Amino acid sequence: MKLFPIRGGIHPDYRKEQTSEKAIVDLPMPSTLYIPLQQHIGAPAEVLVSEGDLVKKGQMIARNQGAVSASQHAPTSGRIRTVTEVTAPHPSGLPQSTIVLESDGKDEWAELLAPIADPFAADMHTINDRVAQSGIVGMGGAAFPSAIKLNLGEQKKLDTLLLNGAECEPYLTCDDRVMREFPEEIIDGARIMAHALGTARIVIGIEQNKPQAIENMTKAASAFAEIEVVGVPVQYPMGSERHLVQAITGLETPARKLTADLGIVVHNVSTARAVHHAVRFGRPLVSRVVTVSGNAIREPKNIMTPIGARIADLIEFCGGFASRPESVVNGGPMMGQPLASLEAPVVKGTSGILALTAEEINDNPTTPCIRCSSCVTICPCGLSPVDMAAHIRKDKLELAAKLGVMDCFSCGSCSFICPSHIPLVHYFNYAKGVLNDLERERNKNERVKTLAEARNIRLEKAAEAKRAALAARKTPSATTSAGNENEAKTTATTEEKVNA
Amino acid sequence: MSIAGINKSGPFAHASNSVQKTMFTVLLALVPATAFNLYLFGWPAILLFTVTIGACVAIEAGCLSLAGKPIKATLADCSAILTGWLLAMSLPPWAPWWLAVVGAVFAIAMAKHSFGGLGQNVFNPAMVGRTVLLISFPVTMTTWIVPHPLFSPGAPGLFEAFSITFGGHMPDAVSAASALGHIKTELSRGIPVTESIAHVPDLMDMALGYRAGSLGETSAILILAGGLFLMAKRIITWHIPLTVIGGLFLMAAIFHAIDPARFASGTFHVFSGATFLGAFFIATDYVTSPVTMKGKIIFGLGCGILIWLIRTFAGYPEGVAFAVLLMNSLAPIIDQYTRPRAFGRTSKGEPLPLDKDKS
Numbered sequence: 001m002k003l004f005p006i007r008g009g010i011h012p013d014y015r016k017e018q019t020s021e022k023a024i025v026d027l028p029m030p031s032t033l034y035i036p037l038q039q040h041i042g043a044p045a046e047v048l049v050s051e052g053d054l055v056k057k058g059q060m061i062a063r064n065q066g067a068v069s070a071s072q073h074a075p076t077s078g079r080i081r082t083v084t085e086v087t088a089p090h091p092s093g094l095p096q097s098t099i100v101l102e103s104d105g106k107d108e109w110a111e112l113l114a115p116i117a118d119p120f121a122a123d124m125h126t127i128n129d130r131v132a133q134s135g136i137v138g139m140g141g142a143a144f145p146s147a148i149k150l151n152l153g154e155q156k157k158l159d160t161l162l163l164n165g166a167e168c169e170p171y172l173t174c175d176d177r178v179m180r181e182f183p184e185e186i187i188d189g190a191r192i193m194a195h196a197l198g199t200a201r202i203v204i205g206i207e208q209n210k211p212q213a214i215e216n217m218t219k220a221a222s223a224f225a226e227i228e229v230v231g232v233p234v235q236y237p238m239g240s241e242r243h244l245v246q247a248i249t250g251l252e253t254p255a256r257k258l259t260a261d262l263g264i265v266v267h268n269v270s271t272a273r274a275v276h277h278a279v280r281f282g283r284p285l286v287s288r289v290v291t292v293s294g295n296a297i298r299e300p301k302n303i304m305t306p307i308g309a310r311i312a313d314l315i316e317f318c319g320g321f322a323s324r325p326e327s328v329v330n331g332g333p334m335m336g337q338p339l340a341s342l343e344a345p346v347v348k349g350t351s352g353i354l355a356l357t358a359e360e361i362n363d364n365p366t367t368p369c370i371r372c373s374s375c376v377t378i379c380p381c382g383l384s385p386v387d388m389a390a391h392i393r394k395d396k397l398e399l400a401a402k403l404g405v406m407d408c409f410s411c412g413s414c415s416f417i418c419p420s421h422i423p424l425v426h427y428f429n430y431a432k433g434v435l436n437d438l439e440r441e442r443n444k445n446e447r448v449k450t451l452a453e454a455r456n457i458r459l460e461k462a463a464e465a466k467r468a469a470l471a472a473r474k475t476p477s478a479t480t481s482a483g484n485e486n487e488a489k490t491t492a493t494t495e496e497k498v499n500a
Numbered sequence: 501m502s503i504a505g506i507n508k509s510g511p512f513a514h515a516s517n518s519v520q521k522t523m524f525t526v527l528l529a530l531v532p533a534t535a536f537n538l539y540l541f542g543w544p545a546i547l548l549f550t551v552t553i554g555a556c557v558a559i560e561a562g563c564l565s566l567a568g569k570p571i572k573a574t575l576a577d578c579s580a581i582l583t584g585w586l587l588a589m590s591l592p593p594w595a596p597w598w599l600a601v602v603g604a605v606f607a608i609a610m611a612k613h614s615f616g617g618l619g620q621n622v623f624n625p626a627m628v629g630r631t632v633l634l635i636s637f638p639v640t641m642t643t644w645i646v647p648h649p650l651f652s653p654g655a656p657g658l659f660e661a662f663s664i665t666f667g668g669h670m671p672d673a674v675s676a677a678s679a680l681g682h683i684k685t686e687l688s689r690g691i692p693v694t695e696s697i698a699h700v701p702d703l704m705d706m707a708l709g710y711r712a713g714s715l716g717e718t719s720a721i722l723i724l725a726g727g728l729f730l731m732a733k734r735i736i737t738w739h740i741p742l743t744v745i746g747g748l749f750l751m752a753a754i755f756h757a758i759d760p761a762r763f764a765s766g767t768f769h770v771f772s773g774a775t776f777l778g779a780f781f782i783a784t785d786y787v788t789s790p791v792t793m794k795g796k797i798i799f800g801l802g803c804g805i806l807i808w809l810i811r812t813f814a815g816y817p818e819g820v821a822f823a824v825l826l827m828n829s830l831a832p833i834i835d836q837y838t839r840p841r842a843f844g845r846t847s848k849g850e851p852l853p854l855d856k857d858k859s
Binding site (some may be wrong): 007010012013047170187252253256257261262327334335336338356360361364368369370373377379381382383384386387403404412415416419420421422425426429 | 508509511512514515516517518519521522558573577579617618619620786787789790791792793835839840841842843844845849851852853854857
C-alpha cells in the first residue's frame, strides 16, 4: 500500500525490547480494587451500589449519565466496602469518588447480557447500546467513550475504520502483545465496529517495529477482503490519530474538524478487542493489558490487570523497584503523566506504568535557547515552538495563540529534541490551559450579556404592553379592555419580580 | 512504596544532544582548516589565535560576572570559544595582539552580552568584531602576508613571533595582497580583470588554501570538509551554505559572461576570500539566522548576492562580514514571513476546506 509522509517527528530510543517478548500474564487478584467513577472523558458515572452490597464480576456498579460518560462494572466478585474519595491516577494526586470493592477470591461472573447472535445482522443501535452498556472507552489512552464515536456513522458519511496499532510511544508493548496474542478477537471486533459505523473498508496501521504483530494480524485478516493491515514507518508521533490518517490516506484533517469529516474513524486495537468481548460474550470492560517497564522495575511485564488494581500492586508483581525511580509515569514517556502516588488505581486508559531512572529520562538544567530550529523542523503540527515559547515566557499568550499554540497536541517532540532542555511542551500546556480559561470566561460573559439583553427586551415589551393597556383604558372598548387589563396585570407583576 | 514525587512534567525522555555538544562539534569541524592555516602562517598566527580565544573567554567571564550569571556553567557551553575561534579566523594572521582584544570586546561584550547573552544577539558576534576592526583599523586589517609555513626557511621562530604579535614589529617585505584586493586595486587603476587575474594564485592553490588571506579562511577544501562533517552530524543543513555559494556564484557568473573585463568569474569569487568559511560557519550561526527551511534559503541567497555586490561595487574588496550582518538584521522578519504551514491549515492560517461531498 502506498503510504504518505507526515511532517517532522522524532526517533526516540524505543526500548520496547524490555517487554516486547514477554507474554501477557494475569495479575493475581488483589484483595481490594478501587474503581473510580470517572475513568473517561465526560461526566462521572452514577453509583448503583452501596456499602455492604455483594456484587459479581461484570455487574454494573455505576451507570453512565449525561451525553458523554461511561459505566463501570465490578472487575471481580466481592463486597462493596465503601464509596469514598481515593487518590486519582493524575499528576495532582487529588482524590476522586471511587468504589472500593473487596474481592471474595471467587472471581464469579454475574449473569451477563446475552451475546448478540449475529452482530452483522443487528442494526447499529443494538451494537452501540451494547458497547455503551459494557463501559467501553478508547483504550489508547484518551479514554473517550467508544459508543459515542461509533455513533458517528449516523451523522457523517464514513468509508474507513482505521484501527490504530501504531503504539509509537517508547516502552509500551501492551497493544503489540494484544495484537500478537489475540489477533482474531481484534479482527472480529473491528468488523463489528465497521458494521456499526457503516464503513466498507478497514485499515489496521501498525508501526514496522512490530513485525510479529503485523504478521499475526495479517494472517487473522486474510479471510476478509475488506481488511488491510499496513506497516507504517517508525516515527513518533505516528500514533496520533490525525497523523496516522495522513500517513495511510494522504488526507490532512482540517483544523477544528474530526477525522470523521474525512470519512475516517480511528479506534485503538484493544478497543476493538473489548467490543468483541462485549458483543460476542456480553462481557463488559473490566480488565486491560498494562505494560510495566522502565529500568527501575526489577522484572518488566505485560500484565492483564483488573480495573481498579493499585499501581503499587502491579509494581510489586514485577518484583518491585530495582533502584529508586526518578519518576513514575502513567502512560508512555512522551505524553504520559507523572504519578503522585502509587496508591492510585489502574483505570481503563492506563496503557503503561513506567518507573524511570534519571539516566533514562536524561533531564538537564535548562540553558538559553540558541535558536537551533530543531523544534521547528520536527514539529509534526507545523508550528514554531521557539517563537511560541518566547511569547509565552513574556506572558503574551494572545500572540502565542496567533502562532497556533491551540493546534499543539502536546506530543512533546520539541521538548525531546531541544538541545537547551527547554520544557517547551510544558509552556504550551500552560498557555493552552490559561487560554481555555479565558475562552470559558469570555463565553460566560457573552452568555450573561445575551441574558441581560433578553431581559431588557422583555422589560421593554412589558412596559409597552402597559402603555398599550393604559391607552386602551382611555378609549374603552368592551371587547378588548378585559384582556388588556389582565395582560397589564401580569406584566406588572413580572416587572415587579424582576425589579425586586 | 514511595516515589520521589513530581519534580517535572513530560516528556520523560530526551535526545542525547546539548548546546555544549553542538558547539563542540562545530569546533571540531573547524580543526582541519585551522590547523592547516596555523601551519601555513606559523608562530605569529598561533599566538594571535590563542590571544583571541583567551580574550573572548575572559571577556565572557567578565560580562557574566557583571550580569550575575553563573560563570563556570555558562563558559562550559563553549560559545565564547567558538566566537573567539571564528574571530581569529577572520583576522590577518600576523596582526598585533591588541587588535584581537579590541575585536573580542566588540564581539563578546557589545554584540553578545549587551543584547542579553547567548541566544539573544541579533548580529553574529564574530562578524561584528571583525567589521568594527576593519572600519577602525583598515590598514592593520588588510596587511596580508604570503604563506610562511612553520619551520620553513624564512618563517619566524617563536621568539620572533612574540615580537610580531606583541611588539608590533612587522618584518618588511612579507606582505602580500589578497586575491580579491589585488583585483580591486588593479581595476581602480584601469587594469581589466582579465589581466590582473594572471597575478593571483591559480585555482588549485586557491582551493587548497596556499595563498594570502585571513588566519582561517584560505583553505576552501578543508573548510568544505568541516562543513560536510557538520551536515553529516545534522548540526547544519544544506540550505544556507548551498544558497550562499550558489547566490554568489550565479551573480558572478552572469555578470562575468556579460563583461569579463570588469567582473571576475564565478569560480574565482567562490574560492577567494572567506566564501566557504562564511557559507558553512558564519552564515549558519543558529542564533542569527532564520529558523525555517524556506527562511534559510532566502537568507543564504541574500548573503550570496550581497557578498557579490559588496565585493564588486563597494569600497571593500571582501564583503562576507557585511553581507552576513545585513542579512542578520533581516532574519527576524524573514522568520515572520516564512513560518511553516500548520497541520490542517492553509498557509494563511485558516482551517483547510473540506471536500464538499463529505461534509
